[in-house]
Amino acid sequence: MLEIENLHVKVSGKEILKGIDLSVQPGQVHAIMGPNGSGKTTLAQVLAGRITYEVTQGKVRFEGKDLLIMRPEDRAREGVFMAFQYPVEIPGVSNAYFLKAALNAIRKYRGQEEIDAMDFMALVQEKAKLLALDETFMKRGLNEGFSGGEKKKNEVFQMAVLEPKLCILDETDSGLDIDALRLVANGINAMRGPTRAMLVVTHYQRLLDYVVPDVVHVLVDGKIVKSGDADLARNLEKHGYGWILEEAPRPAPARP
Amino acid sequence: MVTKSVLQEQMSKQEYKYGFVADLDEDMVPKGLSEDVVRLISQKKKEPEWMLDWRLRAYRHWLTMKEPKWSNVRYPPINYQDIIYYAAPRPKKPVNSLEDVDPEIRSLYAKLGIPLQEQERLAGVAVDAVLDSVSVATTFKQRLADEGIIFCSFSEAVLEHPDLVRKYLGSVVPFNDNFFAGLNSAVFSDGSFAYVPPGVRCPMELSTYFRINAQDTGQFERTLIIADERAYVSYLEGCTAPIRDTNQLHAAVVELIALDDAEIKYSTIQNWYPGDKEGKGGIYNFVTKRGKCLGVNSKISWTQVETGSAITWKYPSCILQGDNSTGEFYSVAVVNNYQQADTGTKMLHIGKNTRSTIISKGISAGYGRNTYRGRVHIHKGATGARNYSQCDSLLIGSACAAFTFPDIVVQDPTAQMEHEASTSKIGDEQLFYCQTRGLTPEDATNMIVNGFCKQVFLKLPMEFAVEAQKLIGVSLNLEGTVG
Numbered sequence: 001m002l003e004i005e006n007l008h009v010k011v012s013g014k015e016i017l018k019g020i021d022l023s024v025q026p027g028q029v030h031a032i033m034g035p036n037g038s039g040k041t042t043l044a045q046v047l048a049g050r051i052t053y054e055v056t057q058g059k060v061r062f063e064g065k066d067l068l069i070m071r072p073e074d075r076a077r078e079g080v081f082m083a084f085q086y087p088v089e090i091p092g093v094s095n096a097y098f099l100k101a102a103l104n105a106i107r108k109y110r111g112q113e114e115i116d117a118m119d120f121m122a123l124v125q126e127k128a129k130l131l132a133l134d135e136t137f138m139k140r141g142l143n144e145g146f147s148g149g150e151k152k153k154n155e156v157f158q159m160a161v162l163e164p165k166l167c168i169l170d171e172t173d174s175g176l177d178i179d180a181l182r183l184v185a186n187g188i189n190a191m192r193g194p195t196r197a198m199l200v201v202t203h204y205q206r207l208l209d210y211v212v213p214d215v216v217h218v219l220v221d222g223k224i225v226k227s228g229d230a231d232l233a234r235n236l237e238k239h240g241y242g243w244i245l246e247e248a249p250r251p252a253p254a255r256p
Numbered sequence: 257m258v259t260k261s262v263l264q265e266q267m268s269k270q271e272y273k274y275g276f277v278a279d280l281d282e283d284m285v286p287k288g289l290s291e292d293v294v295r296l297i298s299q300k301k302k303e304p305e306w307m308l309d310w311r312l313r314a315y316r317h318w319l320t321m322k323e324p325k326w327s328n329v330r331y332p333p334i335n336y337q338d339i340i341y342y343a344a345p346r347p348k349k350p351v352n353s354l355e356d357v358d359p360e361i362r363s364l365y366a367k368l369g370i371p372l373q374e375q376e377r378l379a380g381v382a383v384d385a386v387l388d389s390v391s392v393a394t395t396f397k398q399r400l401a402d403e404g405i406i407f408c409s410f411s412e413a414v415l416e417h418p419d420l421v422r423k424y425l426g427s428v429v430p431f432n433d434n435f436f437a438g439l440n441s442a443v444f445s446d447g448s449f450a451y452v453p454p455g456v457r458c459p460m461e462l463s464t465y466f467r468i469n470a471q472d473t474g475q476f477e478r479t480l481i482i483a484d485e486r487a488y489v490s491y492l493e494g495c496t497a498p499i500r501d502t503n504q505l506h507a508a509v510v511e512l513i514a515l516d517d518a519e520i521k522y523s524t525i526q527n528w529y530p531g532d533k534e535g536k537g538g539i540y541n542f543v544t545k546r547g548k549c550l551g552v553n554s555k556i557s558w559t560q561v562e563t564g565s566a567i568t569w570k571y572p573s574c575i576l577q578g579d580n581s582t583g584e585f586y587s588v589a590v591v592n593n594y595q596q597a598d599t600g601t602k603m604l605h606i607g608k609n610t611r612s613t614i615i616s617k618g619i620s621a622g623y624g625r626n627t628y629r630g631r632v633h634i635h636k637g638a639t640g641a642r643n644y645s646q647c648d649s650l651l652i653g654s655a656c657a658a659f660t661f662p663d664i665v666v667q668d669p670t671a672q673m674e675h676e677a678s679t680s681k682i683g684d685e686q687l688f689y690c691q692t693r694g695l696t697p698e699d700a701t702n703m704i705v706n707g708f709c710k711q712v713f714l715k716l717p718m719e720f721a722v723e724a725q726k727l728i729g730v731s732l733n734l735e736g737t738v739g
Contacts, residue, residue: 050688052684072688072691076691076693077694090686091678091680092680092707093703102690105693105695158693
């Protein structure tokens, strides 16, 4: 579903990703772990289409199509979704209005009719239950005055409504208390299925206790230095990143 | 490396689709201002002596006044001798009915989407069409007259209804009120007049469509609306002007009077030519609008959508004199490119239990400067007065600016005041977020702007709310997007 080949990315002139290779099949959940500043968020943002991130080399194909030439909205319409680490606030635009506009934009692209208001409400209520969101939530401004936890829940909620093919979750677990973490994890797990793939970017093991990945990759200084199964994540939690850094040939630090 | 922001690209383009000029034979007075010019205007309008006297008193007082410098807008000095104070399309034949209106003028208004026929599309709206200095047509006059409602050009009112005009002209905005109101009082050339008799609910929207066509002219119109006891009227004005690379002055005065239990709802959709994207040309819109709730339980409500003009300077206000009277101000002001707006309201609470609501939404894009300036004054003895004010600013991009100058004076200890303010920004972050959910940057901006303005749009007459929404889309260059 997603094929990343030798991806190099610069941000503000500095090379952050230095040759990523990754292949994700439908039905799989891949976790991307790594220390601070290793390029995890950059990878997520580049896949979503952030224009300030400059791809200097490499290819990304999504369902056989060149993802990198697509505008961010077209990537979304093709079925790529990124749950943001820091979702923005948009006051005055209600959650419901926003989500309906987004869903209809995606449906239109796929040649489907706009969703009927009643069907939309039914869909939203069903998905809201999954994350234990109450009804007032839909009427509030998009992320306006939301707590960190509410924002993260909203990301997963949007993902549940939009039903993308590829879900990229950028540190969705950060800032969540244990109850919220469970809810969010349940929401994510409910979406796992044979046709959907997930890329879970995280700093810690704790989300992976609930959302058990098929493959774990460790990203260090812009490169995947180790891949393994769910046990790799557990080892990292126990021993930190140090042993991997010693084991893997460490790339020379980039100096201008 | 910084890629050019999506926002910058989107906002720098701008199209103004009312910028054409009609080729009309116009009767103009020579450039410049003097007592002779004031007399000439009065003479051309065949005015009675009292009207000329009033103009001359205004003119002489104006000569002693200085242009105000306190507003938060910047422009080069205006040469008042370089303006044509009167320009009127010369009628090809006497105009006795709508059918006699010059086809050239008719087609000009048709192009603007304002039919000068009493036809179906705007069947619920009576239109007074003001072109440059004069009213060229008024629709549905008979239908309204059947209800006892007077709706005509200001010039006609001076001749046909002198008692009403003399009683109320200048009673809300006296000629010595401010510099621009003084100038208007001396040289005003036409405008609309409406009187709704006691107990009558006006059956349709009254509307004036202002159009500047001639070059180097100023437009100085005057509107006077009186709602007698228990009367109700909803009035709407719209305005456009051709694209020209010099600035043109528009200094209007609007006076509203609501007697006991009367209600006036006044809506403006202001779309004067805003200037080009470098800030060249455009209308200076220096306007004094004020309503007086003279009677008990009366109500005056201002709703304005300001998208045009190079500079806007206006503060539609309410004098809440009658006990239990209500004043409202709902405003959306948009500035893009190099537009500047300094707008807001004054709510003067004099009567007991008077209430006022202020909802101001300022949108700044490009290099625009948007200022909200408001005063709420609770006079001594206005017991139980209440005010709620909300001033929100939305910034689009990073080169624009928003200012808020609320001024609150409370002289009665029983007053209740609430003031809320917010500033938000549509940045590339928000747009990117929306894009990752499948929305184009244009759709996203449109959605955010409409969400921001919704509170005010809801106050507009239904037919015009959609227009206003579209207009804002156009002035922010979001045309062709889903609404």
